[in-house]
Amino acid sequence: MNLAYVKEAATKAARLSQSVVDHELKVAAFGVLFARLLDSESNDVGASKRLTPAAAPRGSASRGQGGPMGRVRELIADGFFKQPKTLKAIVAELSARGRTYDSAIVGKNLQRLAQDRVLRRTLGKEGNREVYFYAEW
Numbered sequence: 001m002n003l004a005y006v007k008e009a010a011t012k013a014a015r016l017s018q019s020v021v022d023h024e025l026k027v028a029a030f031g032v033l034f035a036r037l038l039d040s041e042s043n044d045v046g047a048s049k050r051l052t053p054a055a056a057p058r059g060s061a062s063r064g065q066g067g068p069m070g071r072v073r074e075l076i077a078d079g080f081f082k083q084p085k086t087l088k089a090i091v092a093e094l095s096a097r098g099r100t101y102d103s104a105i106v107g108k109n110l111q112r113l114a115q116d117r118v119l120r121r122t123l124g125k126e127g128n129r130e131v132y133f134y135a136e137w
Contacts, residue, residue, distance in 0.1 A: 009037035020095050025103075028092035036096065068094075068101045069109045076136070081119060084133035086126060110134050 013033035020026040071094055075081065080093060087110065091103045110132075114121035119134045 006038070009034055013037055016098075017095065019100060022103075025088065025092055025095065028088065029095040032092055032096040068099075068106050069112075071097070071099050071101070072106065072109050072113065076113075076118065081134060081136045084122070084124070084135040086131050086133055088131075090134065 013030050016033050017026050017029040020029050072090070074097075075090065075093060080090075085093075087103055087107050090110065091101065091106050094101055094106065110119065110121070113119045114134065117137060120137050122133050122135075123130055124133050125131075
């Protein structure tokens, strides 16, 4: 991996994450995007194709259902919830995939999925704060 590609990846990740309003989410989105761009270079796959929502593979779980609920179901189908994730990490991943949603709306959808036993919701600590973690059953 050459320095020119790393600089190009950093510029592209900054451009893609600039629309995120919340600073912490913006930093998290940049990190996810930058890592994916670098990973795609090491796997010899075109970075722009892997990050565009239109090129992302869509599972049957998301067909006919858009919006935040459909996008969270895509994350489930992609195995994103194999390890517990916080709401902040989930919103950052959606943003990295080109879908920016308010965290309150995503949180309501996650709560609904937990009630339907699609996801498991557990209370845990992140730093000195208590937050919910979401994972597959």
